[in-house]
Amino acid sequence: MPQSVLPLVPVLLCGGSGTRLWPASRAGFPKQFVPLAGGRSLLQHTLTRLEGLDTAGWVAVTNERHRFLVERQAGEVGIDRLRVLLEPMGRNTAPAIAAAALDVTRDGGDALLLVLPADHVVARPEAFREAVERGRGAAEAGTLVTFGVVPARPETGYGYIRTGDALAEHTGVRRIAEFVEKPDADTAARYVESGDFLWNAGIFLFRASRLIEELETHRPEMATRLRRAWQAGTPVAASDALRLDEEAFGAIAGESIDYAVMEETDRGAVVPLDAGWDDAGSWDALLRLQEGDGHGNVVEGDVALEDVSNSYVRSSGRLVTCVGVDDLVVVETPDAVLVSGRDRSGSLKRVVDRLRADERPETDLHTTVHRPWGRYTVLDLDPAFQVKRIAVEPGGCLSLQYHHHRAEQWVVVRGTATVTRDEEVLTVEVGSVAAIPLGAVHRLENRSDELLEIIEVQTGTYFGEDDIVRLDDRYGRPERETGPAGLV
Structure with missing residues (x-):
């Protein structure tokens, strides 16, 4: 494989509302920061996933509230080159990624941006790194590459990418035929059976300059306002961080990178990714992803079980005991306890939304x-x-x-x-x-x-x-x- 010309800069997207792994995650402490099995958080696993790749420092896009958490957790795993961009408010992924592209090219240079959500699981990092290398040549040539996960099952909770023809000049890279929305169960089963569809994981690789060009073409107003927000941004004392200008950034209409760019460009391509990926979007997902005991249980913390099967039980401090139950999720924190059927853990957001409407402090901070x-x-x-x-x-x-x-x-x-x-x-x-x-x-x-x-x-x-x-x-x-x- 030819040697890469451009430096590789990973971009860490660190948003999150703290609902999907509540009560361990909160608005002030979303799931990417929650320590999981092995003591590391999802953010830290994301940071260490690229060990062995030659990277030119990291960029993290987050908010004021989570800045020091990102900086501290990065430092704990040895990441000492971290640039942090602070969004005044959430505006979805297109402005966040484009802000990183503007920042990386601020001195007139260019780089390959590897865009990574901070809260995903990849069981086989070596396979992930191999996929990045497969997409590198196409990205350097100006193609906007996304990584589509080879489906492990029919899944109604993800969007899909239908693959097109192979790019003859780039092995392992295929054209994007179309993006499709989250399907119903029957449609998802047909997608998986066809072999032509991949899960849309929200992971990207492209030249920073190329992304800026595409945004200026397809969303010129967003590009103008974002450039103004970046140029008027203020450096943060004692940190390599930049606060984007609140007034200019607030005027941007939030939009995902898929809608703003990837579905508009004629230069999109996809690399199939088979690396044990999961978005860790529910407690049930963590049960699926971690090795259980002889009865299918995953336990963390001070837990005692008797006649329990296929359950996830987590204690943050107090002793938690379960007797004669199965297919449960039980999560204890000092101020809240969750008990849920495994098949209902995806409904947790509705409970948290109701608690927020009641202004319960348990949704915000531990x-x-x-x-x-x-x-x-x-x-x-x-x-x-x-x-x-x-x-x-x-x-x-x-x-x-x-x-x-x-x-x-x-x-x-x-x-x-x-x-x-x-x-x-x-x-x-x-x-x-x-x-x-x-x-x-x-x-x-x-x-x-x-x-x-x-x-x-x-x-x-x-x-x-x-x-x-x-x-x-x-x-x-x-x-x-x-x-x-x-x-x-």
Whole structure:
């Protein structure tokens, strides 16, 4: 195979609403970040899937809320070249991918973009890498390549790609005859039996410059507004990240890359992918994808079973026991428990939508919330007070901030805290208390090489995270929060 001319830049699409693997996933912690079997998240599996390919750094497209999760999880698996583009709001995949293309070509160069959703499973990474190499020549020649999964079964939950003739000059690449929508069961069975249809997995390979040309041809208004959003974007302090301009980006009509480009171009092609792919779109899918015990069960965490078969049971902390049941999904978290028939786990979105309509906090954040400096856990919440356990990693530092509606008491239970309180800088040891009056400008730091933990007792009239006004933040986060589920 001829040596590649253009650098390969993987583009990680990190959206997600946190519904499909609820209650382990939430709006603030979608499924790509959830640790699964082996302790790694789907995002981390995606990042390590390309080991062995020569890549020229990664681009991740996400939002402000998830930026530090992407950066932290990438760092944990050794990805040290990561450019992050921050969308002010979701506008589907076409603007997200095109923003990455504009960013990669900002210095006048070009690259092959390998577009990867962050929340898919690929059981055989080596077969995935081989498919990428098969598509590389066609992509460098200007073809827009997508990867169609060889169907493992008739599936009504995916769109399909009907394959056309082979590209004579590129082995293993076929023309795209048409994209088809999600079929009914009988139609899906005919598709699979014919051998001419592949699942549409949303994975792409093309030249960045070529994608921009296609978007300018088929969606010129989107291309103009997106370029304006990128050019007016603002760099994020202490991070290789760019915030796309909110006004210009908000004016873009959201559209998928399939509709905006792939179904419009005459240069589309598909590479069949047989690599054990799954979109991990339900708890039942995880049962199917993981090796079970002798009774077909998959268990994670502190679980005890008796006379149970074909079930997925997951505990995040407490002991979970099941007796005399089968074909169930049971997922425990500190603030919510899911019990579902296996064949009904795909209906979970309706439950989560109803909970969101009722403004239930369990759809948004876990009781333990991860932040760039560490994490906090809500221990108790009452109309008159809130109690948190806050853990600050070595070198971690909360923003310099104040509150309009609450005062705080900090009790150090592990490590040594450096506390800024208005004009004072205090060193607070284990067993000592720092009082933060209402309106006081304050900051909590861990200047040691050991974990710092405090118990925070808040008193006042309102305890939402949007009661934070930042004056300084080493992680480059916004000055003000926009809602109760904002960033600390």
